[in-house]
Amino acid sequence: MSDTAADTGRPLPRRPALEADPGRTSWLRVLGWSMWDWGAQPFNTVITTFVFSVYLTSEAFGDENTTSMALSVATSIAGLLVAAIAPVLGQNSDRTGRTVRNLRIQTWVLAALSASLFFVRPEESFLWIGLALLGAGSIVSEIAGVNYNASIDQVASGRTVGRVSGFGWGMGYLGGIIVLLLIYLAFIQPEVGLFGVTGDDGMDIRVSMLVCGLWILLFTLPAFAVLKDPPRTEAVPRIGVAESYRLLWQSLRRLWSSSRHTVYFLLASALYRDGLAGVFLYGGVLAAGTFGLSAGDVIIFGAAANIVAGLSTMAFGLLDDRVGPKRVIIISLGALVVIGLAIFVLHDAGTGVFWALGLAMTAFVGPAQAASRSFLARVIPEGRSGEIFGLYATTGRVVSFLSPAAFGIFVALGAWITGENNTQYWGILGIGLVLLAGLLVMLPVHEHDGHSVTAD
Template sequence: MRPALRAEARPRDVWAWAMYDFANSGYTTVVITALFNAYFVAVVADGQPWATLAWTAALAVSYLAVLATAPVVGAFADLRAAKKRLLALSTAGCVLFTALLYFAQPGALWLAVACLVLSNFFFGTGENLIAAFLPELARGRGMGRVSGWGWGLGYLGGLFTLGLCLAWIAWAEKRGQGAADYVPVAMLITAAVFALASLPTLLLLPERAVPREGRALDAWREVARTLRSAAGFPDLRRFLTAALCYQAGVHTVIALAAIYANQAMGFTTQQTLLLVLAVNVAAAAGAFLFGHVQDRLGPVRAIAWVLVGWLFTIVLAALARTPGTFWAAAHLAGLCLGASQSGGRALVGLLSPPSRRAEFFGFWGLATKLSAILGPLSYGLVTWASDGDHRRALWATGLFFVVGLALLTGVHAGRGRRAALRAERALAKAPP
């Protein structure tokens, strides 16, 4: 571990940082991917033709809110050295509104939508903030490995929370309870795990940044300066554009996997949860292994191979007519999911000026949240326009990976890293 870490970083710091991935992954796994999405469509929205579109539209609103605030939150965190304080606030918000999903009973559509929008907004904000700690812990060549440790532990956290919910659902179903009985309790389980597992991060992870002089409104000036200087970071800009495209496909898989399994493949709730459980095992392996692959092959080439894997996954899933074929596609999706999420975060850290990383990770959050609007919403629109044809929507999703791969070929990590270091030296020489 030590060669991958910065001199001032301790293994305990890395563990505390990675535990946040463990904590928050239960939210995405249970609420967004495995359980609440299918429950929302089938039970809360009563399986109406517009239900999938309503789910994706609610997610789009939450991601728009993150998109609008992420750069300013990141710039303010850099200015005030407030990453950890803001992380605590975003964690509390996500935990609270996840717990309030307990009241999302059949017919309570607007309550479900409001709690989903707010919980996902706070989740996305926290995701950006925790990512900004990575460059304080890892050396440039070790970011892939350290990021992979975080993502790998994150998928284990998703497995843990999903396993607890699966055990609860199995117990409840044996006693004749239906989804309207056991899914709300699963939301409480998810919120409790998030709150407890995030404590090591909030208590032990040090904030190494130093506050700078300035007013709160200076955060807006920092954002404006970043936008004006974007021409000096062409590789980062091109990668963010590529990430916007391929992450649209990734977010579609995350947000709609359970819905696809239920609607297109006829999976039951327990079958869907077991499927997502297997995907998380594969994703954990992909995240752990990909960090080493990325550090050996280079980040751009490694991510390109992952996007090829995603294309094979889409083809396999869209053609699947039997559970066995779909299970194979799900395992491949898990490997690609862990690898693509870990690799993108590490590459942004590599291409960002050291003293402005929270701000640049805010733009990474902007790109990924815009993709989270574009991908799932396009899927929802295709299913709505095609009278519920989920396979056609999945084929359309594959186009995002094709465009992302084409854009990625023009990114040069070494050149981008040199541009970031030049900008850092210029910043250090600039008068206060």
């Protein structure tokens, strides 16, 4: 990218790696690539959303408001650490050409951290141990996601990047269904589960964490069979942390000069992606604490939600390649704000309302996430994937305190206004406010220069 100022009103042209479409996309390679989404999904679906976070905010670890706000604090701290290191590590992957190697190591660490949650017993003294492990896993998961996103140009072309991105996200959701049902039927639902596991001492949840670690380890292997680092032709000099940040600052200045609307997109996506993360982070908490779903019911809801999310994300991926990712993002965010407000208004209408509105909400989260990845993939200059996707992670994590903080503030505000002991449902207003802010900032962002309307 040149240091000279270009037309600052336009985003970057699509990079050469995605500009050309020399032939049909190899969907066998796409399937292998997407298995990382499938394999890594237990951390997001089982651990962060529907099982372990619900376990940590249960009465065994303290009262509901205290544990919910503690989860918000831990999540915020982890997000700030991601913001500090993601672009530098992404830049390092670009410079050394070891994106896939780094992804492999980070995936193994994520599997180990997931399995280590087995040691978190249902006692108040284990709350912060569980939160620390959960936060560490969140950091590793985000950094691994930077390298995974950067690898999309190994399997997608400019004409298919929307479908490929949507297919990957969809595979992740569908993988989440399988692992949720597996642990529910094998350990959580039966009084005595597989291998004699029961709910005593939280053993059904804890053994499920071991399953998650093994799932991550095994099912990401196909991705590493497909993805390869390019051969290195010369040694790459090591640089220090300070020099890495100096180079990062130079990159930001060049990006601002040559592609101001790409920067605007990074800012807008930072806001709404934090809101999207909040939907998943607190969805299971609200299901159990506000609408009274049992742990088993939360898992069944999670499985149904993943089916809806997976299919809708794949369908919207096709729309992405035809009408552009920005329209998909705008439609999804608008729907989420409206549905979130409806959940708040109807919070005491029973579990049926939560099922209907919750499933409707999940239909729009995945499409917004997948379209964001394809939006950015279309404009990244060749050889800068890790760095720019690192910035993508950083801009999201710089404001990652917003959804947890907004959730916690509105929970406290609701308690002050109503005098109720459990005001978790007020937290949805905080999440909706973050999503609305992202939507408003996204509206004036210019899309990339053209997108194909021709299907393969």
